[in-house]
Amino acid sequence: MVAVSEVDPAALVVRNVEKSFPAPETPLSRRQVLDNISFSLAPGELVSLIGPSGCGKSTLLRLIAGLDSTDEGDLLVGPEPITAPNAERGLVFQDPNLFPWLTVRRNIESGLVARGLLHEKKNEVDEFMRLVGLETFANVYPHHLSGGMAQRAALARALINHPKVLLLDEPLGALDAFTRMRMQDEVLRLWQARRTTMLLVTHDIDEAIYMSDRIMIMTPRPGRIERTIEVTLNRPRQRDSADFLRLRSDILNFLHFAGTK
Amino acid sequence: MEAQEDLVPTVVIEPPSVLRWRTMLAVPLAAAFALSLHIFIARNEPPLEAHSYRLLFVQVVGVSIVLALLRRFSPRLRKWMANMWPIFTAAIVTLAVWDVITVGLRILPLPYFPGPSAVLRSLINDRFLLLDSTWHSLALLVSGYTLGVIAGLISGVCIGWSPSIRYWGMPILKVVGPIPATAWIPLALVLSPSAVVSSAVLIALAVWFPVTMLTASGISNTRASYLDVARTLGAGPGYLIFRVAIPAAAPNIFIGLFMGLGASFLTLVVAESVGVKSGLGWYVSWAQGWAEYGKVFAALIIMAAFFSTIMTLLFKIRDRLLVWQKGVIKW
Ligand SMILES: Nc1ncnc2c1ncn2[C@@H]1O[C@H](COP(=O)(O)OP(=O)(O)OP(=O)(O)O)[C@@H](O)[C@H]1O
Ligand SMILES: [Mg+2]
Numbered sequence: 001m002v003a004v005s006e007v008d009p010a011a012l013v014v015r016n017v018e019k020s021f022p023a024p025e026t027p028l029s030r031r032q033v034l035d036n037i038s039f040s041l042a043p044g045e046l047v048s049l050i051g052p053s054g055c056g057k058s059t060l061l062r063l064i065a066g067l068d069s070t071d072e073g074d075l076l077v078g079p080e081p082i083t084a085p086n087a088e089r090g091l092v093f094q095d096p097n098l099f100p101w102l103t104v105r106r107n108i109e110s111g112l113v114a115r116g117l118l119h120e121k122k123n124e125v126d127e128f129m130r131l132v133g134l135e136t137f138a139n140v141y142p143h144h145l146s147g148g149m150a151q152r153a154a155l156a157r158a159l160i161n162h163p164k165v166l167l168l169d170e171p172l173g174a175l176d177a178f179t180r181m182r183m184q185d186e187v188l189r190l191w192q193a194r195r196t197t198m199l200l201v202t203h204d205i206d207e208a209i210y211m212s213d214r215i216m217i218m219t220p221r222p223g224r225i226e227r228t229i230e231v232t233l234n235r236p237r238q239r240d241s242a243d244f245l246r247l248r249s250d251i252l253n254f255l256h257f258a259g260t261k
Numbered sequence: 262m263e264a265q266e267d268l269v270p271t272v273v274i275e276p277p278s279v280l281r282w283r284t285m286l287a288v289p290l291a292a293a294f295a296l297s298l299h300i301f302i303a304r305n306e307p308p309l310e311a312h313s314y315r316l317l318f319v320q321v322v323g324v325s326i327v328l329a330l331l332r333r334f335s336p337r338l339r340k341w342m343a344n345m346w347p348i349f350t351a352a353i354v355t356l357a358v359w360d361v362i363t364v365g366l367r368i369l370p371l372p373y374f375p376g377p378s379a380v381l382r383s384l385i386n387d388r389f390l391l392l393d394s395t396w397h398s399l400a401l402l403v404s405g406y407t408l409g410v411i412a413g414l415i416s417g418v419c420i421g422w423s424p425s426i427r428y429w430g431m432p433i434l435k436v437v438g439p440i441p442a443t444a445w446i447p448l449a450l451v452l453s454p455s456a457v458v459s460s461a462v463l464i465a466l467a468v469w470f471p472v473t474m475l476t477a478s479g480i481s482n483t484r485a486s487y488l489d490v491a492r493t494l495g496a497g498p499g500y501l502i503f504r505v506a507i508p509a510a511a512p513n514i515f516i517g518l519f520m521g522l523g524a525s526f527l528t529l530v531v532a533e534s535v536g537v538k539s540g541l542g543w544y545v546s547w548a549q550g551w552a553e554y555g556k557v558f559a560a561l562i563i564m565a566a567f568f569s570t571i572m573t574l575l576f577k578i579r580d581r582l583l584v585w586q587k588g589v590i591k592w
Contacts, residue, residue, distance in 0.1 A: 065493050087495030097490045101508040101585045113504070114496035141585045161495060 010040035010076075011197040012064065012165050017073035019059055033059050035222035037073070041165065044195040046188075048208035048215045050251075056223030057201045061167045064199070065091045077164060087115055090158035094170040096150040098142040104153050105129065105138040111161040124160060131190065132156040148179040152186065159190065168200045172207065180204075184211055188235075205251050209244060210237050217254065227254060280343040285329050287350040292321040295357035299378065302365040313385055314378035321353070375555045383555035384562065391544065391563055398529060398540040398567065401457060405464025406525045410518065413469040417476025417517070421510070422502060427481070434473060442467035442524065443531045450536050460532035467528040468521035475517030479510025512586060515579045522575060526568050541567065 017037040020030040033056040041047055049057050062068045064075060066085040075082040077089065098107045109125050112118040129135045132152040142150055151171055158166060171187075172180045184207060191198055202208050208215045215229045229251065233243055296318035332339050356377045362368050364376035375383075384391070420430040442463045453459035483506045491505045507514075533542025541564050548556035 062489075065489075067489050067492065085489075085492035085495075087493075089493065091490070091493040093486060093490070095486065097486045099487060099490075099505070099508070101511065110491070110496075110504075111494035114491060114494050114500045141587075143585075157494065 009043065011043040011045070011078075012041040012199070013074070013076040014039050014060075014064065015074040015076070017060070017063065017075065018071045019056070019063060019068070020071055032222035034063075035224050037223070037225055039216060039225060039228070041197050041199060043164075043197055045214065046191055046198045046200065046212050048200045048202055048212035049218060050202055050205060050208050050215060051218030051223070052220055052255075053203075055218045055220035057218060058169055060223070061091065061169050061199070061201060064165070065089050065167055067091075087111060087161040088164045089167060090161060090163035090165070091167045092151075092154050092158050092169065092171045094173045096142075096147075096154035098145075098150055098153055098157070100142050103139045103141055104134055104145070107142065107153055108134075108156045108160060111157060115161070121160075128156040128160050131159075131193075132186070147175055148183060151175065151183065155187070155190065159194065159196070162194075163196060165197045165199065168198060170201050170203065173203065180207070187211065205248055206239060209233075209247050209251075210239060215251070217251065280332060280339045280346075284343060284346045285325075285332070288325040288346050288353070289322045289329075291350045291353040291357075292318045292325070295353050295360070296322075298357050298365075299360055302360060303376075303378065306364075314381045317381065318353075372552060372554050375558060379555040380558040380562070383553065384559040387556055387559065391541075391560065394539060394541045394544040394560070395563055395567055397537075398533065398542070401461055401533070401537065401540060402464065402525060402529050402571070405461040405529070406468050406522065408461065409465035409468025409521060409525065410472055412465060413472025413517065413521065414476055414514070416469070417473040417514075418480055418502065418507065420473065421477035421480025422506060427477070434470070434477075438470035438474065442528045446532065446535060456532075456536035456538070460529070460537050463532055464525045464528045467524040471520035471524060472514070472517040475513045475520070476510060479513030480506045482513075483509040511583060515583065518575060518579075519572075522572060530564075 015038050017034055018032070019034040020032045023029045023031040037060060039047075049060070051057055059068070063070055064082065066082050066089065069083075082089070098104075099110065102110065105125065106113075108128055109118055112121050112125070126135070129138060132155060134149060134153055134156070137145065137149065137153075142153070145153065151174075155171070168187075172183050175183060187198075188211060190196075200208070200211060209231055212231055215231060216225050217227045217229070218224065219226045229247070231247065233241070233247070238244060296315060299314065299318070328338065328342060332342060359377050363371070363374050364378070416430065416434075419426045420434070421427070445463055445466065449459035449463050450456060453462070487505050487509055488501055491501055496505070529540070530542035530545075533540040534546040537543055541560050545557055545560045545564075548554070548560060
């Protein structure tokens, strides 16, 4: 895992990444948040990252997005090191963060406007609004939307840039169980339609098993990837199949074990 | 559909416009009452003096009767009447009370407090000069306010966005800003050959401070997550400033624009009464110099209408630009 070769066709390579923040309690010392994180994502892969609160999942995603910089280690998209945010790496937060001053349509367009491509790709906007089922809400302001609709709009807004890698930071965390399951299918549908590489942070073990090709389990203080599990179940997956449940109890056991070590 | 239900709460169902007889009759009755009261009070005055005041009430009675007859053809008219008639009634009663206090009982000393009929006469006799003064005030106000808003927005955005500009700009803002613009009048009149130009600059200065302050705080308090989202969507600095930070700061900016407007009215009136030889402020002090208090009151009435019209206009602009906040703002 550590020795990723230069000819690796990975969509994203994370190599020996370290990150610390100033410790809030003692002013001059720093607290290690990420410790020697290494993994890579193959193109079109959907990988989940699970772990207890505060173990550094969001920090890792912000590093990959280019919103923060690493202390040590390399982040590569293809051969290019990540230095700044870029439309190639989309990020969807737990809170949809739609711009409240723009209508749904203008929110979804905003990536194109920001890159000066709106004129060329105008017709794609309609396509994406249909993709997330919001075409009748084109001219509505975000505060009229339900949580699920807002999150769908946020997904469309990130997808319209055709990112090579889509980073999802608990995008469904704020939704109720039913909306959540429906949205999981929706994200899978988008993933299968567009074959975007996705890195999904979640607290929900079922969600991770249901959706991903691979699950990385992080442990806190400092954040490390303790274990990676391949999920080989056939799609579409049955949430109550024996294999599903066995995998689930495996992970639960591991987390319990990891928690009491 | 789930989707449709989400929109239901935003559909405002207006109550049916009920226009009661009581409300509808209040205006003509109040006007008739004020008219007869006036005729009784002013029985010793020369009739010509109060001619237009009487005519006004006759017209009010006439128009309100015509509207009462027309009301069944237009629901909008009914709604407007139901809404406005109580206010109009109160206004007419206020005129009558004013009439009684001044002309009737002479509680307030004449000539400082003329009755409504005298004020109306001044208003009509001096209408051309008043119109001209209003026009000059408007020109001065608009040029000063526009200048101040542009300067305030530019400096506010710079201070709010760039930490190094904030470092140098904030102390200047904190020291210079709180000085009332009117305190600069003596200096400004010496510095500039034209009183009009220096007054416009003073108005701009008065507007500049609150607009800068509120814009800067709005910009620097832009939610970091909006900026992060925009960055991951490929936004450059231009997009971040003009399409994220400024819209996010717009509610704050409007508070600054309103505060600036209030400050600009004050500065306008003071500047006109000491330096500029035109405008409503000048008219008031000129009329006062001749002890023509009817004219003073007439100018005050025009001023009230003038300022509140401009204020209303700014509210309208705000409501248009901040539609996305609908239901959120309460002022
Ligand atoms: N900008 C920052 N400055 C200081 N400390 C930070 C900063 N960002 C994150 N941290 C710290 O880093 C640790 C990891 O935070 P992070 O948000 O990455 O956790 P997480 O795994 O996403 O948790 P959750 O599941 O609750 O979202 C936390 O202890 C947090 O306090
Ligand atoms: Mg997090």
